Amino acid sequence: MSRVLxxxxxxxxxxxxxxxxxxxxxxxxxxxxxxxxxxxxxxxxEAVRMKEKKLAKEVIAVSCGPAQAQETLRTALAMGAxxxxxxxxxxxxxxxxxxxxxxxxxxxxxxxxxxxxxxVGKQAIDDDSNQTAQMTAALLDWPQGTFASKVEKxxxxxxxxxxxxxxxxxxxxxxxxxxxxxxxxxxxxxxxLPNIMKAKKKPMKKVSAKDLGVDLAPRIKVISVEDPPVRQxxxxxxxxxxxxAKLKEGGHV
Amino acid sequence: xxxxxxxxxxxxxxxxxxxxxxxxxxxxxxRQRLHKxxxxxxxxxxxxxxxxxxxxxxxxxxxxxALYKLKKYRTLKRRYYDD
Numbered sequence: 651m652s653r654v655l656x657x658x659x660x661x662x663x664x665x666x667x668x669x670x671x672x673x674x675x676x677x678x679x680x681x682x683x684x685x686x687x688x689x690x691x692x693x694x695x696e697a698v699r700m701k702e703k704k705l706a707k708e709v710i711a712v713s714c715g716p717a718q719a720q721e722t723l724r725t726a727l728a729m730g731a732x733x734x735x736x737x738x739x740x741x742x743x744x745x746x747x748x749x750x751x752x753x754x755x756x757x758x759x760x761x762x763x764x765x766x767x768x769x770v771g772k773q774a775i776d777d778d779s780n781q782t783a784q785m786t787a788a789l790l791d792w793p794q795g796t797f798a799s800k801v802e803k804x805x806x807x808x809x810x811x812x813x814x815x816x817x818x819x820x821x822x823x824x825x826x827x828x829x830x831x832x833x834x835x836x837x838x839x840x841x842x843l844p845n846i847m848k849a850k851k852k853p854m855k856k857v858s859a860k861d862l863g864v865d866l867a868p869r870i871k872v873i874s875v876e877d878p879p880v881r882q883x884x885x886x887x888x889x890x891x892x893x894x895a896k897l898k899e900g901g902h903v
Numbered sequence: 904x905x906x907x908x909x910x911x912x913x914x915x916x917x918x919x920x921x922x923x924x925x926x927x928x929x930x931x932x933x934r935q936r937l938h939k940x941x942x943x944x945x946x947x948x949x950x951x952x953x954x955x956x957x958x959x960x961x962x963x964x965x966x967x968x969a970l971y972k973l974k975k976y977r978t979l980k981r982r983y984y985d986d
Contacts, residue, residue, distance in 0.1 A: 664979065688979055775982075833976070833979055840968045842921075843917060
């Protein structure tokens with residue numbers, strides 16, 4: 651295995667309180683702190699660890715998005731990726747960019763760069779789609795190890811432990827393959843200041859979706875984005891009898 | 904202060920400022936307190952004491968990094984996992 655491709659997405663920082671736009675067309679992103687999707691950090695960390703264990707020779711980070719996506723790529727480079735590819739998608743096209751487009755872009759780049767492994771986060775914390783890894787694997791016709799919580803090298807390829815409902819599943823896969831990182835796969839390192847400085851010297855290539863021959867026409871339309879329902883206030887009951895009566899009324903006992 | 908120590912202190916201050924950008928109560932809160940602590944000890948001349956302080960600062964850097972990692976991990980765990 652020589653080359654690992656990692657997909658990273660720039661999302662609203664996990665600690666920011668999300669506000670929905672009054673016209674319900676989306677969420678407020680202007681002047682809001684952004685950072686790398688936490689699951690993508692885990693994906694980058696796994697790729698960098700593979701390189702440190704000499705299982706991989708090169709780690710390439712890819713991000714699709716406006717100019718600011720380069721900041722996210724710098725973070726990936728600071729964490730230890732060797733080079734970055736920025737697929738510029740801006741304006742209206744970026745607003746309707748969906749996993750299918752990103753998967754096509756990743757699949758094309760994987761072939762162009764002759765990648766042996768693609769690692770992405772299992773989902774992004776903004777749209778929670780959880781589709782990119784699966785779609786990329788399908789487009790490339792490669793095996794997939796999604797929700798990986800452990801990845802080990804075995805004779806023919808990789809042994810991947812997957813997080814599934816109520817337990818773990820261990821699968822063996824050949825390479826090339828597509829993996830998606832789950833929360834417990836590893837503990838991503840913090841991008842330190844000196845490493846961020848050094849990352850500025852690492853190569854970053856800029857391409858457009860057009861160069862890659864990927865059509866970005868939207869496949870679905872967002873009708874409305876709404877806040878989750880507000881939790882209703884509780885009330886204090888005077889005694890046990892009232893409590894029991896109220897529980898019965900609500901059908902809880 | 905000796906030249907290498909002076910550099911170590913400035914590097915430490917920079918590293919901490921960088922970490923302060925992610926501080927939960929905001930960058931300004933962090934920066935003001937950080938500045939105060941460094942100012943308080945700025946008159947220290949004893950190289951041994953300065954060395955201890957640098958060591959302590961490096962320890963604080965590791966602690967803050969660990970704090971951020973844990974905070975992020977716990978938030979995600981609460982949001983996405985039931986157990």
